[in-house]
Amino acid sequence: MSKEKMEGVVYSSSGIPITTLYVNNLYERADVxxxxxxxxxxxxxxxxxxxxxxxxxxxxxxxxxxxxxxPTSITKAMSMQGFPLYDKPMRLAPAKTVSDATVKSEGDEEQLEQHIRKRKSDKERKQAKLAQEAQKNAPHAPGAAEPSKARPAKSAAAVIPDEFLPPNKILFLQNIPSDIDGDELTTIFERFPGFKEVRSIPSRAIAFAEYDTEQNAITAKEATAGMAIGAEQKQMKVTYQRK
Known part of the structure; x- marks a missing residue:
């Protein structure tokens, strides 16, 4: 049985009371x-x-x-809509999602970690979708063949930059130094929950790290992207494998 909604409270799409106010149009040069x-x-x-x-x-x-x-503070605070702060009228709106601070204050560490993982996953999916749409809507260069006369285009996944690929259970590791083997990569990635295996391809300086869920892969990616490894301290590039 669902809880009765409180009067004067804004709810998220999932039915959770919103306690965060989004403020826009602030003076950009002000000290944070x-x-x-x-x-x-x-x-x-x-x-x-x-x-x-x-x-x-x-x-x-x-x-x-x-x-x-x-959560009732949101409706009250909206009365400041248009209030001039440093000669710029503030634009106010209830946030669309529940904040990390709210989850932390009402739940435990595990709930907070799950919330952060989901937020990052949703963000990366949104970035991937925007990248796909941008690629589809990109104008053709002058003199290029019309779409109907051109050769069949590659799939969207083939042209999206690695950084904007949607989350995947398998991480794609690049720029692996020659002195780092599969066992050493395993030592790095097995620290994170849900680790399954590392598949290394030394001849191409790449490898793959697999996890049991996308959420666990996201956690590992966030912690290892750009990590300096090997004698030369090369920065390892960590993205998601293309599907």
Whole structure:
């Protein structure tokens, strides 16, 4: 039997109360710590704040997430829609997903880890889908043959960059130094849950690490991508195997 929804509360698509407010159109040149404190001061009157998250990456500047303890605070905080902060009107909306901070405060470490894995998996699937759509919609170069006259195109998976491939139970390892063999790779990857085996191809400086589930493969990939290995400390490239 499903729980009755509370009045004045915003719910996610899965029916979970949203406690995170998405804030956009912030002054991009402001110091992150200074802006974080400003947002905390503005919204604290609408309820207890668990966390304020701002991203430093270029494409996510001007955005923040304010995490409340009580889901009813979201509706109250929306009254600040358009409030000018450093001469820029804030754009507010309930977040679409449940925040890590909320899961951490209401659950245990295992639930938090599962939540983070799912979030990363959903993000990588979305990136893969966007990459596929971008490839399909890419304009033809001047002088190129019309699609109907051109040779059959390769499958979408064949042209998507490795970094945007969707999650897979098998990881593709590249740039493996000659002094690193299958046993040493096994030592690296068997530390993560669900490990099955490593298949090494030394002649091509590549290998494959297989896990029992996509979620476990995601965990291993996040922890090992770019790891420096071998005497020369080469950075190992870790992506998903093409399906």
């Amino acid at each position: 710590s200074f802006m974080t404190e400003a947002l905390r001061t503005i919204f604290q009157e609408y309820g207890e704040i668990v966390d304020v998250v701002m991203k430093k990456s270029l494409y996510r500047k001007g955005q923040a997430f304010v995490v409340f303890k009580d």
